[in-house]
Amino acid sequence: QKEVEQNSGPLSVPEGAIASLNCTYSDRGSQSFFWYRQYSGKSPELIMFIYSNGDKEDGRFTAQLNKASQYVSLLIRDSQPSDSATYLCAVTLPGGYNKLIFGAGTRLAVHP
């Protein structure tokens, strides 16, 4: 079983719609959860991170964490064509060194 799983997509949404990206993880001891955006050929850039159960909002982005069900999601409201990218979920594994494990990413395509 992969430690961090994401649907590879592509997830296609119309401009202005809500895009919902999901990520599941296998280690119940994971404490920190991150969403990165990666444009084709570029390096990842942090969108947001979440530590506690519930929702965390930052502008058009909302991260949702459910530790009991071991999933974390990212909602993008009012999706724009510029949001078209691959979204990487990353999760820390518990231990003396907080190792970050990345999912393979979900490709999002926002069409006008």
Add this chain to the structure above:
Amino acid sequence: DGGITQSPKYLFRKEGQNVTLSCEQNLNHDAMYWYRQDPGQGLRLIYYSQIVNDFQKGDIAEGYSVSREKKESFPLTVTSAQKNPTAFYLCASTRSSRGAGANVLTFGAGSRLTVL
């Protein structure tokens, strides 16, 4: 502006050659990392360093070597022992390897290595 500089951006290597990828940061970050990304896969950790003159192997360290002689610099050498080195290599750093902000990675622009 503070950031991470990786060079070269593109690199071509013949089989049997060692190559070194440069990573320099002026963020005053303690911890530095090297990741490898292959198409359709997540980032995989090669090596990391929490402090100068100390580094640890990640998940896929075989065929790679690193050094951390200065806080600002963490070069990666891809040796001839790495059988499939063609990939996108990303250097990253964090403010501290522990505590708040420990895992918020800042990435360089990446180096794309192709073996001919």
